[in-house]
Amino acid sequence: MELFWVGTTVALVVIILIPLYRVAAGPTVFDRLLAIGAMGAKTIGLVCMFGFLYHRFDMFVDIALAYAILNFIGGIAVAKYFSFSKTLREKS
Amino acid sequence: MNVTLLMHEISTTDNRSHASPPWSRTLFQGGILLLVWLLFSGKFDAFHIGTGVAAVLFVMWLDRRLGSACLDDARVPLKLRPLRLAAYLGWLMWQMILSSIEVARVIFSPERANPALITFRSPQPHVVAKVVLGNSITLTPGTLTLDIEGDRYLVHSLSEASTNSLVEGTMQRKVARLFSEDPAEPVREATIFRSRFTL
Amino acid sequence: MMESIQNGVAVILVVTGLITMLIGSIGIIRLPDFYTRTHAASKVDTVGIIILLFGLAVFEGWTLNAGKLVLAIVFVALTNPVAIHILARAALRFGLRIWWKPDSSHLQEDAAKGKGESA
Incomplete structure (x- = not known):
């Protein structure tokens, strides 16, 4: 079972790294934000898996919940910021 | 009809004397919050539950102030099945x-x-x-x-x-x-x- | 016996969730424009995370941690679509172009327009 958790955690890290291509290459700023949001959402699962790896699941699940809240609030704040930015419209 | 709605809004936002929610709803909200606290803390001694009750009261006080500011018709009774x-x-x-x-x-x-x-x-x-x-x-x-x-x-x-x-x-x-x-x-x-x- | 069934279900759920999230990640790379990519991020990813966390909760059994995981599932299911909706609305108000399916009739219209302008 230990080996299974190691394998799935590595697989999840690879899955999280895939959208990084969109962050680097995305044509608009919204593509980058979307990819970052998707990576952050998957990180919730990753933090839980770390809990199994380190046998401290009770601690890591709290971290995962706090991370979920921060991801949500951060995403909304950045989206609000860009919805009011008019100067960027002329640049892109 | 629009005018009466507007008057209603002005009167509730001005003097902040909105009708308090019914007791059953307040109790329900407090119970849910306390349940979440117990789930997160996982400790059931007097000190931790006491801290939880204080936190629940604080959050409910904040929510009373926030509720009338955010949603226009949040005070329309919501009937769920x-x-x-x-x-x-x-x-x-x-x-x-x-x-x-x-x-x-x-x-x-x-x-x-x-x-x-x-x-x-x-x-x-x-x-x-x-x-x-x-x-x-x-x-x-x-x-x-x-x-x-x-x-x-x-x-x-x-x-x-x-x-x-x-x-x-x-x-x-x-x-x-x-x-x-x-x-x-x-x-x-x-x-x-x-x-x-x-x- | 009970233990092994529980572990087996958890393993199946975790692997299913990982595959779903992999499809979502590929979708974010492959789909043609921002609005179609939001579909991949909002639906496929949310379902993948829910299945993964549910698998972890099954592995934990009836403990307090499983309750926390269920709470995390509810939170993700509520907030992930909302966050992506707000991002898509910001993009719409910003004026980001929408990708349409290339259609032969539109191409012809384009060609006609191009001729008219050049002539």
Whole structure:
């Protein structure tokens, strides 16, 4: 079972790294934000898996919940910021 | 009618003497919050429960101040039907699985993608109903809520099939039935835009 | 016996969730424009995370941690679509172009327009 958790955690890290291509290459700023949001959402699962790896699941699940809240609030704040930015419209 | 609504709003925002929510609702809210606290702390001695009660009271005080500021009709009594809600949640989960299968099919064969913009009106009785409908549209096959203004919805849909299923209005009817006994026409004035020349 | 069934179900759920999230990640790379990519991020990813966390909860069994995981599932299912909706609305108000399916009739119209302008 230990080996299974190691394998799935590595697989999840690879899955999280895939959208990084969109962050680097995305044509608009919204593509980058979307990819970052998707990576952050998957990180919730990753933090839980770390809990199994380190046998401290009770601690890591709290971290995962706090991370979920921060991801949500951060995403909304950045989206609000860009919805009011008019100067960027002329640049892109 | 509009004037009376406006007067009502002014009077409630001005002197902050809005009607306090009924006791049953306050108790229910406090109980839910305390349950969440116990779940998170996992310790059941006097000190931790006492801290929890203090925190719950503080949060409820904050919520009393916030509730009248954020949602216009948050004080309209919300009647929920638990049985229908459970049935709806089950149906929604099934729709979510279907939707991810459909989007996966589009991902692996991009020629399936045929985006369209849909606008429609769907009168919902309560702000919470609007939120539920918008979230459900986002979670079901190939459709994503872009904007809501009043009772007008702007939806982006990914493929042909999802466009048709949204215009039929099964979901709008289900959501409206969650909140009121016999809802008015759930979908009106549905329009589909499918090229850059029509927008 | 009970233990092994529980573990087997958990393993199946975790692997299913990982595959779903992999499809979502590929979708974010492959789909043609921002609005179609939001579909991949909002639906496929949300379902993948829910299945993964549910698998972890099954592995934990009836403990307090499983309750916390269920709470995390509810939170993700509520907030992930909302966050992506707000991002898509910001893009719409910003004026980001929507990708339409290339259609032969539109191409002809384009060609006619191009001729008219050049002539």
